[in-house]
Amino acid sequence: MACTKFLPLLFMWLLDQQLGSCSTDPQDVYALRSLSGEWKNGPSSWRHSDDPCGNWDGVNCSNSIRVTELKLFNMGIKGTLSNAIGDLTELQLIDFSNNKYLNGQLPPSIGNLKKLKTLILIGCKFSGTIPVELGNLSQLQTLSLNANHFTGRIPASLGRLADLVWLDLANNQLNGSIPISATEGSGLDQLAHAQHFHLNKNYLSGPIPLSLFSSSMNVKHILLDSNNLSGVIPESIGLLQKLEVLRLDRNNLIGPVPQSISNLTRLKVLNFANNELTGMIPNMTGMHALYNLDLSNNSFDPSEAPSWFSSGLQNLTTLTIEAGKLHGEVPEKLFSFPNLQEVKLSRNSFSGALNMGANISKQLKVVNFQNNLLTSVMVSSNYNDKLILVGNPVCSNMHIYQTEYCQVPGQGFTIKLSDSIVCSNPYEATSMFRAPYFSYLNDSIYYPQLRENISNKLGVAQRFSIDNYSFDSDEYLQVHMKFCPSGSGSGSKCFTSKEILMNLDLNSKIDSLPDVFGPFYFMMSEYQCQERGSKILIIGLVISFSAASLAVICIGSYAIRKKKQAERAISKSDPFASWGSNGEDIGAAPNQQSVRFFLYNELRKCTKNFSNSQVIGTGGYGKVYKGILPDGQIVAIKRLQKDSLQGGLEFKTEIESLSRVHHKNLIQLCGFCYEKEERILVYEYICNGTLSENLSGSKSTQLDWKRRIQIAWDSATGLAYLHEHANPPLIHRDIKSTNILLDDNWNAKVADFGLSKLVKEVETGNASSFVKGTWGYLDPEYFRTNQLTAKSDVFSFGVVMLELVTARSPLKGGEHIVGVVEKAVNRYDREFYGLKHVMDEVLVEEGNLIGFKQFVDLALVCTQMSAEERPAMSEVAMEISMIMKNLD
Known part of the structure; x- marks a missing residue:
């Protein structure tokens, strides 16, 4: 037993002897070696030096002895996080973000790091439950675990983090209720200093606790959108006097909006959309700071335009109340708010004349009154931007019918910018702004401001450009940026690991941009760079060129003539x-x-x-x-x-x-x-066009139930071949109804392979991690984690299956087709499964749809949030073939 106790001390002594002049504390060296032993790769400097504090990239130390910081973001680390992390007891900062192959559970030993102030693990692949031991980190100020695969409940122990300012657990698979101290001893209601509660895009359920909020809290941002929260909005929300952003959209909240909401006089962004809220539309009078407001798709009482449409909201940039049961005339003063950029009031019952007088905001870019009851329109010559009136009686007027006002609006999501810089080996990142104060990125206001602040406040020394931006279906602003190595121009210089870790440390500055962009984080693309030049290669090229020149001189015009003949032959072949x-x-x-x-x-x-x-x-x-x-x-x-x-x-x-x-x-x-x-x-x-075209208008009458099942089977069979039998197998990555073509016999063919990826590249991690696809069809897990799999195609195909049933686009009126169908399903309805009011009328008239329930259930399984719960495409094809057999 004594020998056993002596072994660790002996090992440490031997290690110390081996390191010789190494100044780093031997305990820290041993811990770092243990960490890297669990990884397949990492910074090369860790393999070429014995002294972490002196030479290892991403390792910072105090007095060149104890390790205080580990910054290893976007280093391509593959493997798990060893329990040895708990032995680095002087650590104050850990940033392993954007290592998309760093997986496994977060070790409980991380709770030993009592001096830790910052823990950033954004965009990794950690899974399992969040360890309760995190509650032991008494000095922790920043906790960013977003965009991982964490499951289970939020640990109540996080309530013990008295110094915590930034809490971000978004984009995971957390479930259960929000913990509070009254029922669990500790809870998030105890985080008096926290300014950021980011719990969005999880599976949290139950009511928002009344005691979660109090007047002693300093919270600025609350993101609870895209969960399964139910019950009423608690009256205590009005106690948060410093609150600037409140997103509760995309939940199952009910009841009236509490009157205390009017106390939030600093509120800049308010989004209650896509719930089941009732009563009158809340009174926004006096909320002078409000910029961005969305109350769409609730169950408010029918009403005329509220009085605050005409005055009081001078900072308002975006007003969105779609399907709000509003009626009567549209107040002309609505369009005169000086900062107004976008008005979206589609699917209401506004009637009479739409009068957009001369006093229109100079910032106004989009006015959407699609599907109302407007009978005439008067637009000032001062307004030359987008006006959408399709679906109103006014569009039956032949004079206005031909105008762009009455055309179905396009769905362009991405805006490309013209100042993109060119270099061979850029470092690319996408910033995710989750509650911007605006919904239109004005090129003359916000865009220059964004560039300036990234340059100055983030301290980025490299040349960079903003290539494009887009608002996604969750109303998050995604801005794609590109950074070039200094002095690279269009050449082949690469960023070194040290340069990335020193100069592109973006996520540690997550609270440094102007408030107008709201809470955000960065997702970095995996950096791969191959320098094309070296001294040896250059020397070789010079020698080769000299020899070739000498040969040309010696051979003369005969060789030149032969060379030209050879070039022409090469061009043809x-x-x-x-x-x-x-x-x-x-x-x-x-x-x-x-x-x-x-x-x-x-x-x-x-x-x-x-x-x-x-x-x-x-x-x-x-x-x-x-x-x-x-x-x-x-x-x-x-x-x-x-x-x-x-x-x-x-x-x-x-x-x-x-x-x-x-x-x-x-x-x-x-x-x-x-x-x-x-x-x-x-x-x-292919003569009969796309499936999308055939599901709209008069053509849909030619697609009876049997033909639609045949189309689904054809498409699934083609994709199953692509995933499992092609040589080599492929992932399509852009399955949608516009990429399924129908021939003269109505057989389906999958088209457009421009975004496809080899399965082998994806499995080995050699494929680009930049998410691509089409909104509405895009696999949410792929978008959230950057992890592409064949199951991403399965999700997209499930959306297409629902299109075959409903003949509606995936995104309509702020609602996704999956949510619409899931909400409508009634398993006691034997004929239409509860979907009669959302189905294609052609199918309703046909009736007797054999296999309808099985088809809808299969589509909903294909569109599960978790890829693991979706079937393989070959299984989907087999299920559809069984439905086809029953039709014969």
Whole structure:
């Protein structure tokens, strides 16, 4: 027994002898070695030096002896967090954020770090319950565990964190009620100094406790949106005199809005949308600080426009009350609030004339009165921006019908900016603003302010640009940024690990941007960089070039002539010989297999010089033309525009994917053209258009129940082949009704492979982590965690299945199709399963829908929030085939 106790001391002595001149405390060295022993990779400096305090990237020490900070964000660490973390007892800061393969449970030993002030684990893959031992961290000020896979309840022990200012547990799978001290001894009501309660996007249930809020609290931001909270909004909410942001939207809250809400005179953002609130629309009079207000999709009593529509809210930028049961005339003064940018009052019953007089806010960009009862409109010449009146009687007037007011609005979510910088190896990040004071990123106000503050307040030394921004379905603002290594220009210089950790420390500054952007955090894309140059390579190139020049001089004009002949031959045999000369070309040239190369002039002739009369579709990529080849074959020709949202990567992916997959339910690629800066794809022609087109208008009458089941089975079969039998298997990543085409026999074919990823790349972590897809169809777990799997396609396909039932778009009026169907399901309704009022009328009239219940249940299983609960695509195809057999 004595020998056993002596072994650790002996080991520490041997370690100390081995380190020699190492100044770091041996206990800390041992702990760090134990941590890295659980990882497959990490900073290379940890392997090349024996002294952590002197040479290890991401390790900061006090007096060069004890480790006080571990900053290892976005280092590509794979593995788990060892219990040895608890031995670094002098730690004050831990930031392991955006290591998307750092998984497993958070070890309880982390509760030993009594001096820890900051713990940031954003965007990792930690799972299991949050350890109760975190309540022992008496000096903790920042706790950011958002965008992980934590489950179970919020530990009541967190209430003991008396110094906590920032609490962020969002984007996890936490469930149960919010803990309070009255019932559990400790609770979140004890966090008197906390300014940020971010518990959004979980599965929290039960009522919001009355005692959760008190006048002694300093809270500024409360994010409880996208949970399963029920009951009433507690009257105690009015005690929070410093509150600036309150999001309770997307829950199951009931009852009237408490009158105490009027006490929140500092409130800037208020969102109660998508609940079951009743009574009168709350009185906002006196809430002069309010910028962004959303009360949509509740069960308020019918009323005329409240008086505060005309005065009092001088700071208001965004007013959203969709489906609010408002009626009567629209007050003209509504549009004169000086900072107003967007008015969204669709799906109400406003009637009479819409008068937008001369005193219109200069900031106003969007006015949406879709689906009201307006009979006339008067718009001042001072307003030249978007006005949406489709679905109003006024649009039956032939004079106004042709105007853009009466056209169905597009769903463009992403705004690209023009000041994007160019460099070969950028470091990319997406900032997630969860409650901005605005819903329109004004280029002349907020955009320059954002650039300036990221430059100055975050202390970023590198050149950077904001490439694009978008508001997602949760009304979060996503801003995609790109940072370039200093002095890189368009060359190949890379960021080193040390430069990233020192100069791009974004999440530790999460409270440093102006309040107008609201609470936010950064998600960084995995950084991979390969420098193309080295001294040896340059020397080799110089020698090779000199030898080649000498050979040319010696051989003379004969060699020059042969060289030109060879170049012409290469150009004919290798259509991608010039790949890379265009700035939008990405990576190596496409590896096509037996795909025909078309000359530009061939395609120009067969489309009548790309005549508009031949256009059969348009999209973010450009236009699709119908063409007839010289052999009589009809084809669809997709020509990418110069300003396309897609580019070289999508063009390359489409060629490589479709040249390798062959299935009757996948679109066939006939060829491509890469010439004269043109990127053109040639497909088989599918005459009956997209599923989306056929589910709308008169065409939907041709899609009876049996045909819709056949379409679902065709699509599922094609995707199952793609996931499991293609060589190599692929994940489509953009399944939607516009990417399912119907031929002359109504057989379905899956199309558009521009975003697809190889399953092998995804499983090995070599695929880009930047989330792509289409809102409404996008897998929420993929969006939340950046973890793409084949189950992401299953979620998207489940949404398509619900479209086949309802003939409605995935996002309509602020509601997602999954939520609409889930809320409507009535398992006692044998005929329509409770969905009669949300179904496509064509199916309601048909009746006797064999297998309807099984089909809807299968769709809802496919759209489960957790990928683990969704079936594989082959299982989906099999289930649909069973329904088809019962139809015969």
